Amino acid sequence: MGHHSYEDSVKLVTKTILLLGAITLFEVIFALYGKGYIIEGQELPLVVVGGVMIALSLVKAYYVVYEFMHMKYEVPGLVKSVLLPTLLLVWAIVAFFWEGMDWKKRRSLIQDKNTGRYEAQAPQGHLMFDSETKEL
Amino acid sequence: MATDTLAHTDQHDSKSAWDGGERPFKASYGKLMMWYFLLSDAFTFSGFLIAYGALRFSMPSWPIPDKVFSSLPFDIHNKPLYFVTFMTFVLLFSSFTMVRAVQEGQRENKKGVVNWMILTVIGGLAFLSCQAWEWNTLIAKEHASVTTNPFGTHVDSGVYLDAKGNPSDEVFNPGDTYLIHKITTHAHGAAHSDDHHGSGHSADDHGKEDAAHSHGAAHYEGAGDYPDAYVDERGFIHRKYKVLNSETLDPGAVVHEPFGPKAFGALFFFITGFHGFHVLSGVIFLIIILVNVATGLYVERKNGYEMVEKIGLYWHFVDLVWIFVFLVFYLL
Numbered sequence: 343m344g345h346h347s348y349e350d351s352v353k354l355v356t357k358t359i360l361l362l363g364a365i366t367l368f369e370v371i372f373a374l375y376g377k378g379y380i381i382e383g384q385e386l387p388l389v390v391v392g393g394v395m396i397a398l399s400l401v402k403a404y405y406v407v408y409e410f411m412h413m414k415y416e417v418p419g420l421v422k423s424v425l426l427p428t429l430l431l432v433w434a435i436v437a438f439f440w441e442g443m444d445w446k447k448r449r450s451l452i453q454d455k456n457t458g459r460y461e462a463q464a465p466q467g468h469l470m471f472d473s474e475t476k477e478l
Numbered sequence: 479m480a481t482d483t484l485a486h487t488d489q490h491d492s493k494s495a496w497d498g499g500e501r502p503f504k505a506s507y508g509k510l511m512m513w514y515f516l517l518s519d520a521f522t523f524s525g526f527l528i529a530y531g532a533l534r535f536s537m538p539s540w541p542i543p544d545k546v547f548s549s550l551p552f553d554i555h556n557k558p559l560y561f562v563t564f565m566t567f568v569l570l571f572s573s574f575t576m577v578r579a580v581q582e583g584q585r586e587n588k589k590g591v592v593n594w595m596i597l598t599v600i601g602g603l604a605f606l607s608c609q610a611w612e613w614n615t616l617i618a619k620e621h622a623s624v625t626t627n628p629f630g631t632h633v634d635s636g637v638y639l640d641a642k643g644n645p646s647d648e649v650f651n652p653g654d655t656y657l658i659h660k661i662t663t664h665a666h667g668a669a670h671s672d673d674h675h676g677s678g679h680s681a682d683d684h685g686k687e688d689a690a691h692s693h694g695a696a697h698y699e700g701a702g703d704y705p706d707a708y709v710d711e712r713g714f715i716h717r718k719y720k721v722l723n724s725e726t727l728d729p730g731a732v733v734h735e736p737f738g739p740k741a742f743g744a745l746f747f748f749i750t751g752f753h754g755f756h757v758l759s760g761v762i763f764l765i766i767i768l769v770n771v772a773t774g775l776y777v778e779r780k781n782g783y784e785m786v787e788k789i790g791l792y793w794h795f796v797d798l799v800w801i802f803v804f805l806v807f808y809l810l
Binding site: 348351352355356361362363366367369370371373374377379392395396398402403406407410411416417419420423424427428431434435438439441442443445446449450453454457 | 499502504505510513514516517520521524525527528531532533534535536537538544548558559563566570571573574576577578581584585726742790792794795798801802804805809810
């Protein structure tokens with residue numbers, strides 16, 4: 343389908359697959375470089391490496407969905423009904439990653455308490471019960 | 479205004495999108511439903527990948543993928559990401575052959591559809607074979623399973639102990655990934671000296687794995703406590719080290735390597751397994767439709783080989799999911 347002739351669309355998908363391959367190759371080389379495998383001791387911050395990887399993967403996803411799956415040539419209603427629901431995932435990612443980081447905090451707090459490293463502060467202005475004298 | 483409304487209603491009554499005979503989204507029912515199935519499938523995969531992210535964030539350490547997935551066939555080790563990049567290219571290329579099959583179908587070229595679909599099936603089978611090899615390496619050689627994860631990452635800095643229990647010259651830092659090896663029972667006679675004990679067990683030195691294995695068998699006689707390691711009942715060799723700097727342990731304490739986060743194995747096998755299952759069912763459907771194309775079933779329909787378009791959508795989706803599995807498991 344689409345609005346291209348057969349020859350044009352063959353050219354287009356050939357270009358797209360070459361682009362996808364090039365992006366993948368760049369991703370791998372960049373990941374290895376960023377983690378210091380290519381040049382010893384040469385590293386980039388994890389946020390930079392991760393950010394570039396995520397951005398490039400989204401670019402790849404765009405080309406697969408829009409060119410290979412022909413989303414570019416569908417009517418707007420179809421495009422919206424398929425793509426808009428995926429926006430729900432944005433919140434799912436934020437919420438669950440936040441939750442994950444909280445689990446980590448709780449776990450290390452419990453570990454600290456179990457190993458006696460956590461020094462609880464006596465609450466201010468609270469009456470302490472003395473177990474020896476049985477008095478407040 | 480009023481006439482406008484009237485005219486509109488008239489038209490609406492005579493032929494609206496809901497009266498049948500018209501395709502509201504200019505796509506056939508089958509293709510539309512394939513899109514919605516893929517949308518729901520995308521949510522399933524997202525659920526899995528988000529669970530992976532949440533659990534990874536909840537752990538103080540996580541095995542570094544470049545160290546975990548660094549083996550190649552023919553006993554080549556220490557090559558981070560090479561094999562999985564090859565797998566990615568296999569799947570990408572099969573996506574390209576699929577789109578070519580769809581294009582040949584649109585101009586009713588039966589022979590072209592058959593040829594490009596055969597290449598797509600070969601690509602799918604190649605990908606599955608690669609995955610089988612990867613799983614086999616992890617399960618049979620490195621002894622990972624759904625419940626056991628021998629890949630760990632140090633959160634402290636420390637120094638490994640040598641065979642006599644004294645600190646060796648092998649120092650590690652937080653973030654270094656290690657692999658807990660298993661003693662092999664059949665290599666008992668191997669008389670290896672302690673020379674390369676130092677580096678034999680760490681995941682960085684996959685190349686020396688065999689040497690380390692036979693050495694381990696010569697050194698450790700079953701489960702028990704040794705000066706340089708603790709061997710558990712299942713034969714996993716947890717190397718001992720002296721803590722140099724730690725947030726949770728006192729410097730100078732002697733501890734042994736714990737297993738890595740348990741969730742890692744379960745998540746890896748379930749998510750790549752679920753994806754591999756999609757590839758497998760995709761290959762089966764590709765073969766069914768390929769047979770239908772070859773026997774001329776779709777020639778009579780003259781609808782531009784719509785079935786090929788539908789399986790094409792599914793096949794590209796499998797590739798799309800792999801982009802994110804590749805990102806989450808291997809690149810980050």
